[in-house]
Amino acid sequence: MAQDTLEQLLIDRQRHIAAGATTPLPTQYPVNQLAAALHPETQYLKITKVVTHDATARSFYLAPDPTKGTQHLAYFQAGQYLSVRITIDGSVVTRPYAIRSAPQSALNDEYILTIKRVPQGFVTPYIFNHWRVGTTVTASAPMGTLTINPLRDQSHIVAIAGGSGITPFYAMASAILDGTEDADLTILYGSRDHHHILLGDELNAISTQTDRVHLVNVLSDEDYPGYETGFITADVIRRHLPAGPVSVFICGPDALYQFAQKELTAFNLPAGRIRHELSGNYGDPRQAPDYPDSPANASVQTFRLTVSVRGQTQTIPARADESVLTAMERAGIHAPSACRSGECGVCRARVVSGQLFVPNQDDHRRLADKTYGYVHTCLAFPLSDCELDVPVHALANQFG
Amino acid sequence: MKTDYDVIVIGAGNGGLAAAVTAAKLNHKVLLVERHNLPGGAATSFTRGRFEFEPSLHELAGYGPQDNPGNIRQFFDWAGIDVQFHAVPDAYRMINTGKDKLDIRMPTGIQNFMTTLIQAVPGSQASVQAFFKIAIENAQVFAQLSAHPEALDPATLATQHPLFAKYGHQPYQRVLQALDMPAKAQEILLAYWCYIGIPSDEFEFAYFASMLVSYVTYSAYIPQNRSHEISSALVQALQANGGTAWFNTEVTQLLTAEGAVVGVQIGDRKLYAHEVIADLLPDTVYSHLLPAEMVPTTELKKANARELGTSGFLVYLGLNRSATELGIHDYSTFIARDWDTRHQFAGMHQLHGNDFMIMNCLNVANPTCSPAGTSILYATQLFFGDSWDQVRPQDYPHLKTQLARDVITRYEQATGVHIQDSIEEIEVATPVTFARYLRAPEGDIYGYYGQPWDQMVARSLTAAQEDEPLPHLHFCGGAGHMLDGYSSAYASGQFAARQASHNLQKEVL
Structure with a gap:
């Protein structure tokens, strides 16, 4: 125990050090291994099955690709997404796709992504043309916070979904069915007509197996018996609102969110009871109310963007109506990104010079980042020539 | 020998940031390399909804008032750190909910x-x-x-x-x-x-x-915009003094020549420096960055004789009511069933029954830290990482919720303040979270545990002689002479940089 004098304390220190073992130090620790299992830096995946739902929607079944080092899939919470990295014609892009399968399926090393083809899109047509059984896919760990938290959320969740925005709620419905999640779920699901309801039959199947999942189809372009017609308005919501407190989760295009948010004001829900995820669907920055005034009918300007990575720079074009992340991806720069909605912060980069526009409504930057000149490149649009210091990854996996 | 930098600092935790800024202020050419995309290590922040949370700082010691500045305020002033700090109004409230009931506020x-x-x-x-x-x-x-x-x-x-x-x-x-x-x-x-x-x-x-x-x-102090503000200001100070910071960049090994450290490997690049400062546990350097035969036997024995420090479990709450509405008036509330520290210490080794916690309400010291009508609370518990060793991935989300609920309930019972109905945002950090972001063994946030021979007095009095276990290699951070904590890490970083600077000056002579 304690020593009488400081000299003796130091002798004691030497004695303890000298008595230390010479066995090799551990290189693995269980808590770090659990962290790596839950949050792997990269998941190398392989497509095992492709299901065609209709001309515009397919499900891709993914398994780990042990030849590249992924032995098992990371567990996740229903509502989370994978950021998938794809190289298309020299562009290196990411896209967030919600995991549609139940968390339980990850324990059996299966994820399912259900993807809708966007006709004029850049990535989904590529996926539809190239992803086959056997194709390898590189993805992030599961990410995102559109998940049920019993300490925060009410026990009944009202989900408002449009198009492929249904996928996180499909995972939630599955997790409620198998007992992983303890909640009730009412899904208000907007589609064009009854022929185009993504995962409609599968959702019906779940709601017939459990009375905790209720499905309400809302068709914008068709009257169909038993379905709501029009948009997901306050009236539609009111008709299907369960008794008692609810939390509302919204997932789909930005337009759906803007619309639903307006309709929901009628219900005076306390702050925190409306949650949403943009899923990388931010629109044209020039439509933002706080976009700086520019001459009417002005054509879209293209600026010079200088990108500095560990002291090496290159200059690329950057359009005013596209994020600087997109500009970097077009140039083949492996810029980090994940949620593509301004939220997760993975794409944080330092502005060395120049002006960028960040729409206030979706600005989730840290306060100090605003002061010290950092942007989330996925939601930053050039207003002048710019220089950015971008932390492109140079990582090894230190703790395996 | 040709070098790319005078000093390379590995890790931008508080120790590494202080080391890099100090070396740059002493006119050395500095490269700071950080694996994560943010500076600060635990001195950071994260946002959920309309809240920005403080992940780790409770109270910054050694800052002090303007007319009586402590070591840390002097360092920040010297480095040109322009951050607004708030003094924490009271020392603490302490509640014993067990048989020796106690509830006292200390000014x-x-x-x-x-x-x-x-x-x-x-x-x-x-x-x-x-x-x-x-x-x-x-x-x-x-x-x-x-x-x-x-x-x-x-x-x-x-x-x-x-x-x-x-x-x-x-x-x-x-x-x-x-x-x-x-x-x-x-x-x-x-x-x-x-x-x-x-x-x-x-x-x-x-x-x-x-x-x-x-x-x-x-008094203790906290920054206006969470610890991320301090860390960002330190990065800016580094850059303003000619230094460079690279993020998302991992050092894979130390380069050595004739038994001395001469640089670092990053991807396929070798970067050479006169001095290397590691804001890492020596365990990590010796097990991952150096081949076994390069590790001096005394250092291996020392690392084996030492014990890992504790990790933490934190519950971050963004509430949709103000602290006043909720009846919260205390910045720090320490709550336990038993104030025998051995009892509390034993609780840190088990997953259930750890009954000691601290609840902080940021708004009490920093009223504008969240939007009007809201407040930020965070609860802290200490856990040794090994208490989480047996947790399976599929049990992890539920376990977090269960322990968080327990912490919230005990706070409510101890204080009579009701918060469960006001939770707008919640996030939980566990030893697994710290292992993920800080990458320290077992999610350790306290460096090495302070065995009697390995506490502040013994470490400080041997700091100079135990520096440079290999020539030109220095350590700072939680393993430093002041043990864990923000002020300690800042002090250890400055010390490491001065030791490195001393070597560089000898070189010139």
């Missing part, structure tokens, strides 16, 4: 603090006064050791600071007993033990007493 200011303590514990006056007399001298020496561990030795201390030499390295419980302090007064004094995580029968008096004197006399 700042030595006189106020002593008066409150003496009133609460009749018959404690003499021992409390004696305690503060010794504690104040110990705090002065502590500040010197913190800033300049190389400048003091046992002989000097024995002649110049007899109270420190006599009491400084004794377990503080033994000192308080020698002063005949009543048990209840001892209990009220020991709130801060958890900041270092060493039970009272082993925790040396000097550190404990200095923390208390520092917080009570000079």
